[in-house]
Amino acid sequence: MKIIIAPDSFKGSISASNAAQAIERGIKRYMPHAQTILVPVADGGEGTLDCLIAAAGGVKLSATVTGPLGAPVTAAYGLLEPDQTAVIEMATASGLYLIPSEERNPLLATTYGTGELIRHALNAGCRSFLLALGGSATNDGGAGMLQALGMRLLDSEGNSVGYGGGTLDRIASIDDSNWDPRIAESRFLIASDVQNPFIGPDGASRVFGPQKGASPEMVEQLELNLTAWADIIAIKTGKRVHQLPGAGAAGGISGAFLAFFPASIKRGIDIVIEYSHLRDHLQAADLVITGEGQIDFQTASGKTPMGIAQEAHKLGVPTICLAGSVGRGIEALYEVGITSVHSIVTGPMTLQEAMSRASELLELTAEQVVRTFHASAQKD
Structure with missing residues (x-):
């Protein structure tokens, strides 16, 4: 039996790679001779670089x-083979996880460090960039990133406005000399599943601001x-990013990329699928x-498990989805490629316990799922 193991991370609990290994252990406990292919995936957010x-x-x-509140941080980027595409994972430079919860303030947070990371890759000779924008602490519309790359944002008196989402209303002109x-x-490809516009009821501030520490x-x-x-x-x-779909990703930095860079957007999971050769692996699977951590009605709107299931469905391969939490509306998933959904939580336990035991619970659930699937296949 050939089984493709392609989980996303379980946020705050276990990485995609470790989740895949745990699932494999569960499978092998029942079917030691099964052919397993591990394809840890991500949707353009945190973990995309490693995937x-x-x-x-590479x-x-x-x-x-420069970190989101000005202190130095050690950020990471990748160089992929064979074309030396630079993968910029924004969260490592400007991520929410870099700031203690009580200090989070998107009026102050800046994307300057993300711009510095891009400059570092440019200095290394990179001219092809893949931008993973998830997990940011910022809501500065990419202003800090632009400043790090040489753009001066000036007030009405010709002085620099400073940094952070709280300074944007003071910008009167741009000096790009x-x-x-x-x-x-160079060319820049934004890996993002976010369709939110720059501003408005569904824009960056109103949808994502509260998650970053913003009060009403x-x-x-x-x-x-x-x-x-x-x-x-x-x-x-001459470009209006106000209502541009996707421009609101990562506090609006996507809008800055689309306005000032030779940039385009592509669904993050589609990029990972291409690089991982998932379609080839699915042959004869x-x-x-x-x-991933939570499966609910939102999963159908393009989250990682849905992207995987859609590719498998094209070839008639069943897809079983494991989740830490199973929410409402999962019935819709059965219409678009997912065969079944299983919670890995085996009994009453706190969220903290479930998260700390994620590896063990994935292993146990994977074994049970494969036992059931194998028994059904033998009967058929």
């Missing part, structure tokens, strides 16, 4: 950059500031096991 290096080969490099010319020679009052200020920044972007570039 792509594992899939395509090296992981580090650089000291020191803009890094290598950007025009902060959210309104951030919305006003991003609107003012979008107006300045339109004046400078008997079963796919995927999963």
